[in-house]
Amino acid sequence: xxxxxxxxxxxxxxxxxxxxxxxxxxxxxxxxxxxxxxxxxxxxxxxxxxxxxxxxxxxxxxxxxxxxxxxxxxxxxxxxxxxxxxxxxxxxxxxxxxxxxxxxxxxxxxxxxxxxxxxxxxxxxxxxxxxxxxxxxxxxxxxxxxxxxxxxxxxxxxxxxxxxxxxxxxxxxxxxxxxxxxxxxxxxxxxxxxxxxxxxxxxxxxxxxxxxxxxxxxxxxxxxxxxxxxxxxxxxxxxxxxxxxxxxxxxxxxxxxxxxxxxxxxxxxxxxxxxxxxxxxxxxxxxxxxxxxxxxxxxxxxxxxxxxxxxxxxxxxxxxxxxxxxxx
Numbered sequence: 415x416x417x418x419x420x421x422x423x424x425x426x427x428x429x430x431x432x433x434x435x436x437x438x439x440x441x442x443x444x445x446x447x448x449x450x451x452x453x454x455x456x457x458x459x460x461x462x463x464x465x466x467x468x469x470x471x472x473x474x475x476x477x478x479x480x481x482x483x484x485x486x487x488x489x490x491x492x493x494x495x496x497x498x499x500x501x502x503x504x505x506x507x508x509x510x511x512x513x514x515x516x517x518x519x520x521x522x523x524x525x526x527x528x529x530x531x532x533x534x535x536x537x538x539x540x541x542x543x544x545x546x547x548x549x550x551x552x553x554x555x556x557x558x559x560x561x562x563x564x565x566x567x568x569x570x571x572x573x574x575x576x577x578x579x580x581x582x583x584x585x586x587x588x589x590x591x592x593x594x595x596x597x598x599x600x601x602x603x604x605x606x607x608x609x610x611x612x613x614x615x616x617x618x619x620x621x622x623x624x625x626x627x628x629x630x631x632x633x634x635x636x637x638x639x640x641x642x643x644x645x646x647x648x649x650x651x652x653x654x655x656x657x658x659x660x661x662x663x664x665x666x667x668x669x670x671x672x673x674x675x676x677x678x679x680x681x682x683x684x685x686x687x688x689x690x691x692x693x694x695x696x697x698x699x700x701x702x703x704x705x706x707x708x709x710x711x712x713x714x715x716x717x718x719x720x721x722x723x724x725x726x727x728x729x730x731x732x733x734x735x736x737x738x739x740x741x742x
Contacts, residue, residue: 416730417709421585421668421687421723424616430656437652442468442644449648453655457609457622461601465630467623468651469642472497472584475608475621477505478636482629483578483606484544486511491532492547495519495554497582509640513541521555522684524548526567533575546572549582550589550600551686554713557672557721558684559589562599569603579603584610584621588686591665614665614687615657616724619650661724668722671731675720678735679742687722693742706737 417423426434440447450468458466469475476498484490490506492498494516498506506512517528529546536542546568551557572579581604583589590597601607606625611617623633637643668687676683681691693699696712703710713719720734 415704415707415709416726416733418720418722418726418734419709419711421613421721424612424723424725426616426618426653429660430616430653433652433656434649437648439646439648442647443638447646447648447651449655450651453651454622456655456658458624460597461607461609461624462598463601463607463624464627465625467630467633467637468644468647469608469621469623469637470619470644472582472608472610472621473502473505474637474640474642475610475623476502476580476582477509478633478640478642479580479606479608479623479625480506480512480545480547481510481636482625482632483580484510484512487513487541488544489513489515489534489541490545490547491515491517491529491543493517493520493524493549493552495521495552496547496549497553497584498547498549500554512544515543519554521552522558522560522564524560524564524568526564526571529568530571530575533571533577535575543575543577545578545580547580547582549584551585551592551684551688553585553688556682556684556690557585557588557686557688559592559686562593562595565600565603578605580605581607583607585613585686587614587662588665588669591662592669592685611654611657614668614723615654615661617650617653617657620647620654622654664724668724668726671722671726671728672720674731675722675735679738681720689720689722691718691720691738691742692716693718699738699741702741703737706741708734708737710738
């Protein structure tokens with residue numbers, strides 16, 4: 415099967431499994447797992463921040479981050495199609511108690527002046543805007559990359575307003591590969607960043623939350639409250655360290671393969687590893703494509719999504735284009 419449902423379907427290869435098997439471990443709830451400590455220190459330094467915290471998932475990393483930045487009854491602003499709005503089951507309301515307000519879906523084309531006009535200072539019984547959140551790359555916008563200049567303007571706007579800027583950077587690795595913008599340049603713009611290890615990098619489990627040392631100490635407490643305290647997690651951290659060593663630079667190949675799919679099948683491509691294709695009946699296309707050995711996902715009644723990753727080679731892409739070309 416050529417599985418393009420997501421870049422989360424990757425499986426660790428023999429070398430990554432060997433790294434996991436030989437990992438030096440401790441008890442991370444006590445803070446003494448040496449491999450996860452090494453991972454957290456490495457990624458924090460990569461983005462120019464003081465500290466990082468390993469979490470089981472990107473959704474947990476986002477929600478823990480926001481709980482360190484915004485209190486109950488305060489407000490988060492973001493794109494209406496942001497992951498924290500669409501795909502985290504209302505966790506902000508359920509666990510954080512914060513209010514959300516959105517700008518119309520814009521993907522990477524954020525109107526910074528509009529965002530600035532939406533920020534509320536609080537007072538006079540108005541809710542205070544505490545956080546502006548962005549997604550890099552933007553999933554629903556076909557993996558589009560928010561330009562560095564836009565992020566720099568957002569940083570200036572939020573700083574002037576006394577608000578925080580959070581990045582859901584699940585695929586920020588892809589943004590780096592597509593643009594050449596360094597992780598340190600991205601890190602300098604955000605008060606907190608979540609990065610995913612189990613998508614394009616190919617690790618089996620985990621994300622990291624990045625920020626100040628004080629905020630990560632608070633985040634550790636919130637993670638525990640949410641059930642995210644882990645023990646010998648160095649086994650997973652070892653996979654992530656292997657991925658950082660071997661799977662960052664190769665992301666460009668995923669982008670090239672996604673571009674081929676979009677060009678051949680008329681899909682929407684945002685410059686990284688995600689393609690959306692419009693069709694007459696998405697669930698039917700998904701079903702029949704699977705019968706022909708191609709796995710894709712329906713995101714709407716007439717839209718399917720394909721995501722390239724390290725387990726999909728050029729031969730698989732040829733097969734995807736042949737099968738879907740005939741079915742479409």
